[in-house]
Each structure stands twice: as C-alpha cells, then as structure tokens.
Amino acid sequence: MPKDRISMDQFSRFLEEHPKEGQQVLDLNWEGQRLMSIRRTKAAEQKFREAIAICEYAIPALNNLALCMQQRGDVKRAIRTAYRVLEFRPTDVFAHCTLAECYQQMNRTDKAGSHVERAISLLEDPEVPLDKLPKVIEALAILQMDERIFDLYRSYREGIGFEDVMDGVSWFYIGVAAANIGLIDDAISLFRRAFEEDKEMGLAEVCADALRLVKEKRAPSFHLLYQIDDDKEELDPKHPSDGIKPIIVVGLWDNTLHDDYKHHVVDLLTAWQDAWAEEFLRTIIIQPELPDDVKMHAVAALGERGALRENEPIEVFVNGKRREVVIKKREIVPPSPEVIKQFELGVSRADKGDIAGAEEAYRKALKIDPDFPEALVNLANICRFTDRTEEGAQLLERAVALTGDSKAILNLAAVYILDQHHIEEGGELVDELEMDDIDEEMLPLYYRLIGYLEVYSGEFDEARDAFNKMISLDPNDETGSDLLDWVARAEAVREYDRKLWNRRRERYLRQPVDPNMSLVIALNTLTKDNLIGVTHWYDLSYGMLRKADLAQMIADHLLKEETDIWKGMTDKAWDALEYLDGVGGSAPLAKLEEKFGSTEDDSINWRYRVPLSPIGELQSKGLLFVGRDTSKETIAFIPREILQRFRM
Numbered sequence: 001m002p003k004d005r006i007s008m009d010q011f012s013r014f015l016e017e018h019p020k021e022g023q024q025v026l027d028l029n030w031e032g033q034r035l036m037s038i039r040r041t042k043a044a045e046q047k048f049r050e051a052i053a054i055c056e057y058a059i060p061a062l063n064n065l066a067l068c069m070q071q072r073g074d075v076k077r078a079i080r081t082a083y084r085v086l087e088f089r090p091t092d093v094f095a096h097c098t099l100a101e102c103y104q105q106m107n108r109t110d111k112a113g114s115h116v117e118r119a120i121s122l123l124e125d126p127e128v129p130l131d132k133l134p135k136v137i138e139a140l141a142i143l144q145m146d147e148r149i150f151d152l153y154r155s156y157r158e159g160i161g162f163e164d165v166m167d168g169v170s171w172f173y174i175g176v177a178a179a180n181i182g183l184i185d186d187a188i189s190l191f192r193r194a195f196e197e198d199k200e201m202g203l204a205e206v207c208a209d210a211l212r213l214v215k216e217k218r219a220p221s222f223h224l225l226y227q228i229d230d231d232k233e234e235l236d237p238k239h240p241s242d243g244i245k246p247i248i249v250v251g252l253w254d255n256t257l258h259d260d261y262k263h264h265v266v267d268l269l270t271a272w273q274d275a276w277a278e279e280f281l282r283t284i285i286i287q288p289e290l291p292d293d294v295k296m297h298a299v300a301a302l303g304e305r306g307a308l309r310e311n312e313p314i315e316v317f318v319n320g321k322r323r324e325v326v327i328k329k330r331e332i333v334p335p336s337p338e339v340i341k342q343f344e345l346g347v348s349r350a351d352k353g354d355i356a357g358a359e360e361a362y363r364k365a366l367k368i369d370p371d372f373p374e375a376l377v378n379l380a381n382i383c384r385f386t387d388r389t390e391e392g393a394q395l396l397e398r399a400v401a402l403t404g405d406s407k408a409i410l411n412l413a414a415v416y417i418l419d420q421h422h423i424e425e426g427g428e429l430v431d432e433l434e435m436d437d438i439d440e441e442m443l444p445l446y447y448r449l450i451g452y453l454e455v456y457s458g459e460f461d462e463a464r465d466a467f468n469k470m471i472s473l474d475p476n477d478e479t480g481s482d483l484l485d486w487v488a489r490a491e492a493v494r495e496y497d498r499k500l501w502n503r504r505r506e507r508y509l510r511q512p513v514d515p516n517m518s519l520v521i522a523l524n525t526l527t528k529d530n531l532i533g534v535t536h537w538y539d540l541s542y543g544m545l546r547k548a549d550l551a552q553m554i555a556d557h558l559l560k561e562e563t564d565i566w567k568g569m570t571d572k573a574w575d576a577l578e579y580l581d582g583v584g585g586s587a588p589l590a591k592l593e594e595k596f597g598s599t600e601d602d603s604i605n606w607r608y609r610v611p612l613s614p615i616g617e618l619q620s621k622g623l624l625f626v627g628r629d630t631s632k633e634t635i636a637f638i639p640r641e642i643l644q645r646f647r648m
Contacts, residue, residue, distance in 0.1 A: 009057075009059070009088060009089045010057045010088050010089075011055065011057050011058060011059045011088065011089070014055050014057070014058075018055075021054050022055070024051075025055050025058045025061065026060070028048070028054075028061065029048065029051050029064060031047050032044040032045070032046075032047030032048045032051070032061065033064060035047060036064070036067070036068065041068050041071055041072055044064070044068055045065060045068040045069075047061075048061040048062075048064050048065040049061075049065065052065065059085055059089055059092060062081060062082075062084055062088075062095075063082070063085055063092070063094045063095060063098065065081050066078045066079075066081035066082045066085070066098050067098060069081060070098060070101065070102055070105075073567075074564060074567065075102045075105050076102075076566050076569065077566060078098060078102050079099060079102045079103070080646075082095045082096075082098040082099045082102070083095075091125070091128070092122075093119045093122050093123055093128060093132040093135065093136065094132060094135055096115045096116070096118045096119040096122065097115070097116065097119050097132075097135045097136055097138065097139035098139075099111075099112075099115040100112045100115035100119065100139040100143060101138070101139050101142045101143075103115065104142050104143050105142075106571055109143070112143055113145075115139075116136070116140055116143060116145070119132075119136050120136060120148075120152065123136055130156075130159075130161050130162065130165050133152075133156060133162075133165055133166070133170075134165060134166060134167055134169070134170040136152065137149060137152065137153075137170050137173050137174065138170070138173065140173075141173040141176070142226065144226065146176075146177040146180040147181055149173060149174055150177045150178055150181060150183070153174045153177070166197070168194045168201045168204070169194075169201075169228060171190055171191075171193045171204075172190075172191065172194040172201060172203075172204050172207075172228065173226055174190050175187045175188075175190035175191040175193075175194060175204065175208075176207075176225070176226050178190055179207070179211060179224045180223060180224055184211050184214065184215050185215075187207075187208075187211055188208045188212060188215075191204045191205065191207045191208035191211070192205075192208050201228065203227075203228060203246075206246050206247055206250050207246050209246075209250045210246035210247075210249040210250050211246075213249055213253055214249070217283070218253060218283065219249040219252075219253075219280060219283060220276060220279040220280055220283055222242060222245040222246070222249075222276055223242045224242065224246070225241070225242050225243040227243045245276065248265055248268065248269075248280075249280075252265045252284070259291055259293075259294065262290070262291065262294045263293075263294060263297055266281070266294060266297045266298050266301055269281050269298075269301060270301035270304055270305060277305075278305060278307050281298045281301050281302050281305075281307070282302065282307075284298040285298045285299055285302075285314070285315075285316045285317070286315065286316065286322070288317050295316055295317065295318055296316070296318065296325075299314060299316055299325055302314070335369055335372055336369065338368055339365045339368045339369045339372055339375075342361045342362070342364040342365035342368070343361070343362065343372065343378075345361040346358040346360075346361030346365065346378060346379075347378070349361060350378070350382075355382060355385075358378070358382060359379060359382050362375045362382070363379065366379065371398075371402055373399045373402050373403045373405060373408060376395045376398055376399040376402075376408075377395075377396065377399050377407060377408050377411055379395055380395035380396045380399070380411060380415075381411060383395065384414075384415060389415060389419045389420060392419075393412065393415045393416070393419075393420065396408055396411050396412035396415060397412060399411075399412075400412055406433055406437045406438050406439065406442065407442055409430075409432060409433060410429075410433070410438070410442050410445050410446060410449070411445075412429060413426045413427075413429040413430050414426075414445060414448075414449060417452050417453070418452065423452075423453065423456050426449065426453070430446075430450065430453065433446070443469075443473050444470045444473045444474040444477065447466045447467070447469045447470035448466075448467070450466040451464075451466035451467040451470065451483060451487075455487060455490055458494060460487050460490065460491040460494075464484060464487055467480060467483045467484055467487065468484075470483075504604055505600075505604055508604045508626075509589070509626060509627065509628070509634050510627070510628055510634075511525050511627040511628070512525075512627060512628055512629075512630075513525060513626070513627030513628065513629060514629065514630070515585060515586035515629065515637040516640070517637075517639060518555075518639060518641065519555045519558065519559065519622075519639040519640075519641045519642060520551055520552055520555040522625045522637075522639050523551035523555055523622060524547070524548060524551045525625065525627060526551070526625075528547045528550065529606070529608075530604075530605065530606050530607065530620075531547065531550045531551060531554060532550070532606075532607045533605070533606025533607040533608075533610075533620055534554055534606065534620065534622040535550075535554065536606075536607075537568075537620065537621050538554075538557055538558075538563070540553065540554065540557060554622055558622060558641075558642070559645070565621070565623065565642075569617070569621075570614060570617060572614035573615075573617045573618050575596065575614070576592065576596045576614045576615060576618060576624075577618065577623070577624075577638070577646060579592070579595060580592070580624070580636070580637070580638050581638070581643060581646055581647065585637055585638045585640065585643050586635050586636065586637035586638070587635065587636060588633055588634065588635055589615075589634045589635060589636045592615055596614045596615055597613050597614060597615070599611070599613045599615050599616050601613075602615075602616035606619075606620040615636065623638060623642050624636055624637070624638055625638075625639070
C-alpha cells in the first residue's frame with residue numbers, strides 16, 4: 001500500500017473507496033451549510049445527520065453539526081461532537097477551534113486557550129489548508145486574545161493566498177484587535193477593508209469613523225468588542241456595553257442628525273455609571289465645533305453626576321472662546337416655620353393618643369414640604385399600625401432615598417421584615433447600617449430585626465442573644481418573652497423536621513436497585529411526587545396519570561431524539577455524568593459525593609423543592625438513580641438508554 005494511502009484519515013479513504021456515497025455526503029454537507037447561512041439551523045442539522053448516517057466519520061458534517069449545536073446553545077453536545085471529529089482526525093483545526101469557543105462559553109478558559117493554541121500550531125503545517133485561518137481568528141476573538149490575533153495577522157499577511165481566504169468578519173476581528181492594543185491607524189485601515197469585503201457590515205465603518213474621532217481627540221478612547229451587527233443586546237441605562245460606544249461617538253459628531261440627538265447622547269452619558277462617560281462629557285465641553293447648548297448641557301451633566309464640586313470653575317468653549325463656568329452651590333432650604341409647627345403638632349397629638357389628629361398634622365406638613373423626612377417617617381409608622389403597610393413602605397422608601405438616615409432605614413426594614421415578610425430585602429437594609437450611626441432609641445428595634453433575621457436563618461443561639469439585648473434595652477416591651485418562646489418552638493420544629501428528614505432519606509437510599517435497570521423501571525422506583533418533580537424540568541403535563549403511566553410517559557419523552565435532556569444542565573452535573581460514563585455508568589454513592597459534593601442537604605421530594613447538589617440535579621431530571629444493589633452497597637447509576645444518548 002502506498003505511504004500516502006496509509007497516512008490518509010478515514011474520511012479521505014471513504015471518499016476514495018466509495019465515490020458515489022462520498023458525493024452524497026458532500027452534497028448533504030453543502031446543503032446543510034446553505035441552510036445554516038439562511039439561519040435554518042434545525043433543517044441544516046438534519047442534513048448533517050443524514051450525511052453522518054451514510055459515513056459516521058464524515059468530518060465536514062460532524063464539524064458543522066457541532067457548530068449547529070453551539071449556535072443553538074447546546075454547548076456540551078457541541079463539545080462531544082467536536083471530540084468525535086478528533087477521534088477520527090486528531091489534527092482537525094476546525095474541531096479544536098469549536099472546542100475553544102465552547103469551553104470559553106463555559107468559562108473554562110484554560111481548556112479554551114489550550115485548544116486554540118493547538119489549532120494555531122496545526123495551522124503552521126503546510127498540508128493544512130489556509131482556509132481554516134478565519135475560523136482560528138474567530139476562536140481567538142471569542143477568547144478576546146487581542147495581541148494573539150494581531151500576531152497571527154502579522155505572520156500570515158505577506159503569505160500567498162492569505163487575502164483570498166479572508167472575509168469581512170475576519171478583517172473586522174483583526175481591526176478590533178489592532179484598536180485594543182493601541183494601533184489606531186492599522187485598525188482604521190482594517191475596518192475599511194472589512195467594509196469593502198462586506199458592504200452589509202455597517203459596524204466596521206462606524207468603528208473606523210469612531211477611531212478617527214478618537215485620533216482627532218474629539219472623543220476618549222474605548223475598548224472595542226468582537227461583536228458584529230447581528231449581536232443585539234439590550235441597552236443598560238446605567239452600565240453601557242463597550243459595543244455601544246462607537247455608535248454614541250459617531251452619533252454625537254454626525255452633522256446630518258438633528259441637535260436633539262446630541263442632547264440625547266448627553267442624557268445617556270449623564271446616566272451611565274462609567275468613567276468613560278465622564279471623560280467624554282469633559283471632552284464635549286471643550287469642542288469648538290459643537291453647539292453651545294449641547295456643551296452647557298454636558299456641564300450640567302457633570303454637575304449632576306457629582307463630577308464637579310459646588311462653586312468649582314470649569315473651562316468650557318462657549319461663545320467663540322474658552323471661558324470659565326462655575327456651577328453655583330444649591331442652597332439647602334430649612335423647613336419653614338409652618339412645616340415645623342405642623343410636625344410638632346403631629347408629635348404632640350401622637351403622644352396623647354390622637355392618631356387621627358397626628359396623621360392630619362403630618363399630612364399638612366408634607367403638603368407644604370413633600371420632602372420633609374421626619375414627617376415622612378412618622379406618617380409611615382401611623383400607616384404601618386393602621387393596616388396601610390403599602391403606603392407606609394412607600395413613605396419610608398422616599399425618606400431613605402432623601403436622607404439615608406438610620407432611623408428611616410430601620411423603620412423601612414421593619415416594614416419589610418415584620419409586616420411584608422420580605423426577609424431578603426429587609427436583611428439587605430439592616431446590613432447597610434453601622435452601629436455607631438444608630439440612635440440609642442432605635443437600638444431595641446435594631447436588635448428585634450436582627451433576632452428575626454437569625455431565626456429565619458436557623459441561627460437560634462444568635463437569635464436569643466439579639467432578643468435578650470432588645471429586652472435589656474427596653475424591659476417594658478411585653479413581646480420579649482413571646483419572642484424567646486418563638487425561638488424555642490422554631491428550634492424544636494427544626495429538630496423534629498431534621499429527624500423526620502433523615503428517616504425519609506435513609507428509606508430513600510435503601511430502595512433496591514440494579515445498575516442494569518432500564519430507564520422506565522428505574523423511574524418506577526421513585527415516588528409519584530418525585531416523578532411529578534421530574535416533569536417540571538421538561539414542561540410535561542401529567543394530569544391524572546397513575547404512577548406507572550407517568551413513569552412511562554417520562555421515559556418516552558427522555559428518549560425522544562428531539563428532546564434536549566441536557567438543556568440547562570450545570571457544569572458540575574455534566575462533570576458527574578462524564579465521570580459515571582468513564583466508570584461504566586455506576587459507582588458507589590459515597591465515591592460520587594467525594595468528587596462532586598454531598599447530597600445530605602438535598603431535597604428528596606423534588607415536586608416541592610429542587611435539589612441543589614450536582615448529583616441531586618441529575619436525579620431530579622430523571623437521569624441518575626440511587627439505591628442499594630444486591631451486595632447492599634448504596635450506588636448511583638445512569639440507565640443504559642441515557643448513557644447511549646450521552647455518548648451520541
């Protein structure tokens with residue numbers, strides 16, 4: 001046999017030995033690629049599967065199938081498919097790039113980096129077609145490796161055939177890399193080239209124009225994203241994406257747009273909690289070419305952002321030359337005598353037990369001065385204790401926003417925790433407080449809230465300690481002993497629940513199982529409540545089905561080819577599946593817990609509470625089962641049908 005024949009990969013030999021079938025495979029692959037180009041991913045995937053059915057090692061179809069899976073978000077299956085390519089052709093550049101991109105999506109940057117470096121190394125082989133270079137550049141872009149992209153460009157740009165394989169997207173990515181490492185002239189040229197290659201790539205032209213404005217010091221520099229026109233993302237009013245910045249820069253300086261648009265840009269910059277936005281506002285105010293009203297709007301925006309101290313002079317180009325402008329100090333107006341009079345009247349009436357009269361006085365004070373915080377707090381407390389909790393919360397939220405005062409914060413936290421049972425929100429408010437900022441009269445309320453939070457966290461000793469401090473500060477509070485009794489009852493209930501939980505868990509782990517069980521038999525070992533819990537993952541309607549019929553319905557659904565049983569799976573659960581696959585599908589539960597975390601605190605009734613551990617996640621999805629085998633060892637196993645799907 002000739003030497004070059006021996007070195008052929010399996011697919012190349014297939015094409016040579018079976019030319020008719022080989023042509024069918026290539027035709028199906030080309031048709032799939034055409035469907036992908038018009039975004040018919042599912043139809044494309046079907047074509048690639050048909051090609052693979054003819055030849056299981058059809059490398060182009062496998063690579064494209066992995067790409068389809070990646071595009072529809074099924075990253076883990078894309079990884080498995082790319083690894084199948086490498087089984088048949090270990091030097092496949094495209095597969096290594098797909099793996100790099102997928103691992104990056106999973107935040108496994110080390111693995112992503114090793115695969116892209118392997119792809120670069122393989123590309124250096126003269127036998128590897130240069131048409132794989134755009135895919136390598138794409139992978140590097142997803143990994144945001146600016147310098148590596150530009151180094152690769154420098155290495156290949158003088159080579160024969162380099163420009164022939166490049167497309168608009170590749171030129172765009174290299175332009176982004178050049179801009180991000182400070183090579184502005186190169187970046188502008190590369191973006192122009194990208195637009196020449198693909199006239200629909202309007203963002204490339206925008207980036208070139210934005211960088212020209214940066215070079216002319218008409219905008220501050222910014223980081224560019226490897227993002228093309230089709231990548232849409234919602235505009236965050238406070239935290240802008242870097243992707244929107246070139247559009248904002250060009251829009252401000254576009255003289256074909258009305259000045260209202262320039263004011264809109266300034267409004268956006270005012271709201272953005274971003275150092276670049278402040279720098280851009282400072283750049284705007286010294287530009288001779290911009291309208292004066294836009295520049296004064298930018299000055300006001302800097303003041304609103306707190307970027308200018310009161311009475312601080314700032315240089316602005318206005319009325320044809322640079323001038324100093326001063327933001328005048330805003331006067332803090334004390335409450336009027338009438339406001340104070342109504343407020344004190346309200347306090348006096350409240351002390352005498354005239355709650356309706358106190359409320360009337362507080363409302364009169366707020367009618368004169370809607371932002372008088374003391375009246376807001378006192379009126380809010382009246383609302384709290386007269387079953388108008390929602391209004392009380394709104395008044396306190398206004399007081400907190402106005403002053404950040406500890407009294408207002410504690411009263412609002414009391415509404416959240418004691419009245420509305422919004423424990424998390426109330427806890428966040430309490431956590432904001434420093435003990436030194438709390439008035440002595442407010443300490444009993446502070447410790448009451450701490451006690452409640454500790455009970456809800458199951459920290460009963462700390463709860464007792466907090467309530468005892470509350471009692472010592474206010475011995476006349478008749479609720480103190482009731483709160484301590486509540487702590488004792490809550491602790492007893494938890495202890496009883498823990499014992500009951502342990503008994504149920506032990507019974508659950510003792511159920512007899514066989515690692516060779518079929519999926520439907522394994523599902524029948526679960527309680528009906530747990531089977532209903534499994535249906536929640538897959539949006540299955542169970543109606544009035546009996547347990548056996550419910551188990552069969554779930555099994556049928558899990559084994560349908562179109563059911564994506566891996567969707568939404570966490571990385572750790574996926575790792576546990578890979579481990580079990582590597583050891584034949586079953587392992588002692590203790591060994592699995594040693595590697596992937598304990599299941600001791602997991603729910604064993606998935607209908608009402610989803611388990612939190614990776615092992616529990618797999619169980620609640622109907623993919624992994626536990627129990628005692630014939631040797632009385634507690635094991636975890638994956639039914640053989642699920643294993644077969646996992647290995648596809």
